[in-house]
Amino acid sequence: MTDRTRPLHVALLALNSSGYQSLALGYLRAYAQADDRLKGKAAFTTLDLTVDLDPWWVAWRVLGMEPDVLGISVTCWNARAVYEVCRIVAEVRPETVIVLGGPEVGPIAEDVLRERPAVHAVVRGEGERTFAELLHAFASGGKAWRVDGVTTRKLDEIVSAPDRALIENLDVVPSPYLTGVMSPIEGGAYLETYRGCPHRCGYCFEGKGYGRIRSFSHERIAAEIAAVAGAPQIRTFSFIDPVFNLTGERLTWLADTLEPYAASGVRLHTIEVDIERIDEAAARELKRAGVASVETGPQTTGEAALSACRRTFDAERFADGVAACRRAGISVECDLIVGLPGDDAHSFLAGLRFAIGLDPGIVQSSTLHVLPGTDLWMRAPELGLSFDPEPPHEIIATPDVGYRDLRRAEVLAVSVQAAYRARV
Amino acid sequence: MLVFERVAIGSGHGIRCTRCHPDNESPVYHPAAQVLAAVQAVVDTWHGGPGPNVTLTGPEPFAHPELPGMVAGAIDAGVHRLRLEVDGGAFARPGNAEGALGAGVRHVQVTLLGGTEGVHDALAGGPGAFDAATTGMAALDDAIRTAGVAAIVTVLVPVCRHNVADLPAAVGAAVQAGAASVLLRLEDGGIDLEAAAPWITAACDTGVVNGVWVEVEGVPFCVLPAYDLHLASTVRATGGAKPAAVCHACPLDRVCSGGPEGASAETMSAFAPPAGAERLAQAVSRSRGGAR
Numbered sequence: 001m002t003d004r005t006r007p008l009h010v011a012l013l014a015l016n017s018s019g020y021q022s023l024a025l026g027y028l029r030a031y032a033q034a035d036d037r038l039k040g041k042a043a044f045t046t047l048d049l050t051v052d053l054d055p056w057w058v059a060w061r062v063l064g065m066e067p068d069v070l071g072i073s074v075t076c077w078n079a080r081a082v083y084e085v086c087r088i089v090a091e092v093r094p095e096t097v098i099v100l101g102g103p104e105v106g107p108i109a110e111d112v113l114r115e116r117p118a119v120h121a122v123v124r125g126e127g128e129r130t131f132a133e134l135l136h137a138f139a140s141g142g143k144a145w146r147v148d149g150v151t152t153r154k155l156d157e158i159v160s161a162p163d164r165a166l167i168e169n170l171d172v173v174p175s176p177y178l179t180g181v182m183s184p185i186e187g188g189a190y191l192e193t194y195r196g197c198p199h200r201c202g203y204c205f206e207g208k209g210y211g212r213i214r215s216f217s218h219e220r221i222a223a224e225i226a227a228v229a230g231a232p233q234i235r236t237f238s239f240i241d242p243v244f245n246l247t248g249e250r251l252t253w254l255a256d257t258l259e260p261y262a263a264s265g266v267r268l269h270t271i272e273v274d275i276e277r278i279d280e281a282a283a284r285e286l287k288r289a290g291v292a293s294v295e296t297g298p299q300t301t302g303e304a305a306l307s308a309c310r311r312t313f314d315a316e317r318f319a320d321g322v323a324a325c326r327r328a329g330i331s332v333e334c335d336l337i338v339g340l341p342g343d344d345a346h347s348f349l350a351g352l353r354f355a356i357g358l359d360p361g362i363v364q365s366s367t368l369h370v371l372p373g374t375d376l377w378m379r380a381p382e383l384g385l386s387f388d389p390e391p392p393h394e395i396i397a398t399p400d401v402g403y404r405d406l407r408r409a410e411v412l413a414v415s416v417q418a419a420y421r422a423r424v
Numbered sequence: 425m426l427v428f429e430r431v432a433i434g435s436g437h438g439i440r441c442t443r444c445h446p447d448n449e450s451p452v453y454h455p456a457a458q459v460l461a462a463v464q465a466v467v468d469t470w471h472g473g474p475g476p477n478v479t480l481t482g483p484e485p486f487a488h489p490e491l492p493g494m495v496a497g498a499i500d501a502g503v504h505r506l507r508l509e510v511d512g513g514a515f516a517r518p519g520n521a522e523g524a525l526g527a528g529v530r531h532v533q534v535t536l537l538g539g540t541e542g543v544h545d546a547l548a549g550g551p552g553a554f555d556a557a558t559t560g561m562a563a564l565d566d567a568i569r570t571a572g573v574a575a576i577v578t579v580l581v582p583v584c585r586h587n588v589a590d591l592p593a594a595v596g597a598a599v600q601a602g603a604a605s606v607l608l609r610l611e612d613g614g615i616d617l618e619a620a621a622p623w624i625t626a627a628c629d630t631g632v633v634n635g636v637w638v639e640v641e642g643v644p645f646c647v648l649p650a651y652d653l654h655l656a657s658t659v660r661a662t663g664g665a666k667p668a669a670v671c672h673a674c675p676l677d678r679v680c681s682g683g684p685e686g687a688s689a690e691t692m693s694a695f696a697p698p699a700g701a702e703r704l705a706q707a708v709s710r711s712r713g714g715a716r
């Protein structure tokens with residue numbers, strides 16, 4: 001892209017689950033808009049659409065905006081639709097530069113560029129700084145392939161610039177809510193208080209992708225909570241933190257900060273917790289924070305699968321945590337994964353039986369997705385995992401359970417969960 | 425995984441094969457107070473798993489003159505999941521589905537004797553029964569969606585030599601009517617299990633490809649190799665027939681409930697410890713929370 005006289009028109013696109021908006025795009029835009037070098041050189045529009053929309057109509061909306069740059073956040077769930085949108089947009093408007101980012105594409109950036117000629121560049125890893133740098137390169141005639149964290153084409157060659165270091169001080173990423181880039185929507189607003197995860201579950205990108213834990217400052221978190229929980233339209237919202245009860249002190253601080261809003265009826269839903277560290281006192285803190293429902297594992301109770309996925313599980317502590325939440329009036333969603341290496345269909349059923357036996361409120365199972373960049377993705381040949389290379393990368397068979405029993409286990413789990421849910 | 429305690433609302437039976445049971449006696453209903461006392465006893469002694477859950481069994485509940493009071497009483501007593509075993513026809517009548525859901529019924533098990541009008545009506549003993557059952561199920565499914573409550577319809581197929589070839593169709597009919605799962609319960613001790621096996625496996629597959637679980641009771645592991653998940657699920661028949669000489673040498677003995685009750689020697693001649701029995705026995709024990 002050569003030197004320009006008019007601002008770059010940057011369209012940001014996310015295809016979300018119904019009722020949600022993309023926090024990732026909010027961050028990208030808030031960061032880029034605050035970059036002095038892009039002032040007057042880039043104008044932004046966000047399209048927060050839903051993944052169930054026909055890609056042809058998504059392309060219609062995109063093309064109607066005539067963007068110079070189209071940035072799309074890609075997950076395993078929306079990737080198929082995103083690739084279709086890219087194909088159509090590239091065909092109709094080849095001058096639009098298509099940039100993808102997100103956990104689905106970052107770890108396999110070179111493959112994505114090789115297989116998808118419509119895509120011009122992939123932003124790898126944490127996107128805010130890299131995307132802003134890339135826009136700066138586009139706006140000033142710089143070279144995209146020189147931007148750290150970017151994989152792109154240099155003539156006919158696919159090249160990856162070095163990885164970009166993680167942002168040390170997360171507060172330099174402006175809040176999408178405090179800057180007005182996003183307005184919170186009822187039920188679908190999420191806050192993030194830190195990045196990274198203390199755990200390293202083999203099937204998850206979170207523990208692998210962002211490494212050590214980096215937190216936003218208390219001031220920043222408190223201001224965002226005030227902006228979201230204090231908004232008149234908000235009665236419920238949530239946090240995307242992988243472990244809300246990261247430490248006891250942090251939980252108490254969050255409860256102190258959230259308590260006034262909880263007292264006025266604002267509730268937190270599907271808060272992810274480490275349930276084995278929840279005792280009566282922690283459950284009281286969650287309640288004080290306004291937590292109505294929490295989401296947790298065990299994902300599996302099978303010893304072989306736990307070990308293959310580098311997870312720990314203590315049945316007694318898990319049961320105590322669920323019971324403490326229930327006594328505090330907090331509904332618990334216990335999640336299980338079908339098809340983990342080391343689990344056969346019967347050990348999956350053992351986990352299902354364990355979860356149902358705790359009477360947590362909700363039991364939810366999903367099928368393993370072998371996601372790019374995760375430990376399981378990298379160890380798939382060694383573990384003998386057969387999975388769909390196309391997103392969402394569902395497991396097809398493992399050495400422990402074949403294709404037919406996997407499908408059976410999925411159907412059986414849905415039926416048991418429905419029977420459990422059906423109560424007065 | 426979910427346990428339902430059974431409380432009889434009367435003596436006699438709901439819908440069942442009139443060829444296997446030509447002398448179906450007329451039902452006698454217990455007074456509501458007696459049923460509710462039994463329900464209360466279940467609630468008071470509930471063992472701690474998710475519940476209390478109660479199935480009202482016996483003759484058709486919609487013919488019980490005090491059904492609404494019994495349902496309300498059971499919910500007041502603290503039952504979480506109340507299941508009715510019905511022939512389905514009552515739900516085709518306006519108001520019954522909404523009334524049952526409003527009163528707190530959350531599980532309804534409809535009995536189908538076949539998957540086609542020809543088989544079901546012939547075995548149920550009269551024309552129109554299949555149509556009434558499937559219309560009733562569809563009406564109930566509609567009412568559940570409209571009310572937005574978490575409730576499910578399941579289907580029980582009592583399997584005998586007269587309907588075994590109709591099992592895939594029965595599962596198809598259940599899928600069509602919105603059932604969440606299907607239970608095939610072999611009740612005919614004289615059935616030829618080996619001849620029945622292809623129909624049972626086809627019924628299981630029909631369910632799976634349509635996203636509806638099919639559970640099988642009264643068939644041992646050795647008769648349905650590779651279909652063990654369908655046999656190892658939530659609630660199992662106990663006391664099924666097993667030829668001791670063969671089964672005592674089978675590693676699956678501790679988890680297998682054998683064939684249908686009253687199985688004939690001819691039926692049991694199909695039994696033999698299957699390949700991989702030890703490994704399967706360990707896996708099944710594990711899934712039932714037993715020894716690792």
Ligand code: SF4
Pocket residue numbers: 197198199200201204205206207208242
């Ligand atoms: S699954 Fe949850 S706990 Fe495990 S690494 Fe991912 S975010 Fe962390």
Ligand code: SF4
Pocket residue numbers: 644645646647666670671672674675676677678680681682683695696697698
């Ligand atoms: S031989 Fe084994 S599998 Fe067959 S009926 Fe006997 S115990 Fe069950």
